[in-house]
Amino acid sequence: MAVTKRNRRQARQHAFQVIYAHEFHDEPSAVSYPDGEEQGNMDTTYATAIVDGVLAHVTELDAIIQEHSLKRKVEHLDKVDRSVLRLAIWEMKFSPExxxxxxxxxxxxxxxxxxxxxxxxxxxxxxxDGVVKGK
Known part of the structure; x- marks a missing residue:
């Protein structure tokens, strides 16, 4: 299967949902997914890499977020926002590519x-933007 922009977007969305679900569970095994969630042409390898990477680097990712979140502590950010930020920073700074x-x-x-x-x-x-510009 050729990797396309759409495949990666689907993978990223799926990975976001998994990362977000982890906000509510201490144990990774406690997160369950509906049947058929990984359908279509999604790049499942990339989705798995994002999830594993983000979960392995949460401490470093949160430190980067905190450095650039001047008005709120990371733990007080909305869970959706925090999950999106973790994913994006991982893709920019920690991904093998x-x-x-x-x-x-x-x-x-x-x-x-x-x-x-x-x-x-x-x-x-x-x-x-602050992360990229190093503010």
Whole structure:
């Protein structure tokens, strides 16, 4: 199967949902998924890499988020926003094949618009912009 932009977007969305589900469970094995969740042409290898990578680097990711979240502590951020930020920063900084920051930010903004509150995308954009610019 050829990897396409759509395959990666589906993989990223699935990975986000898994990462978000982990916000509610201490044990990874406690997270369950509906049957048929991994259908279609999704790049399941990439989705798994994102989830495993984010969960393995949560401490480092949260430290980066905290450094650029001047008004709120990471633990007080909305769970959707925190999950989106972790995913995007992992893709830019920890992935074996780092994603171009502009693509990572655009994808994160789309996830924030799709799953977050009305203003989630602004927060996500601001923090990720700071991460990229090293502010």
């Amino acid at each position: 780092p994603l171009d920051p502009s693509i990572a930010i655009n994808e994160a903004i789309q996830l924030a618009k799709d799953f977050g509150s009305d203003n989630s995308y602004k927060l996500v954009n601001g923090i990720l």
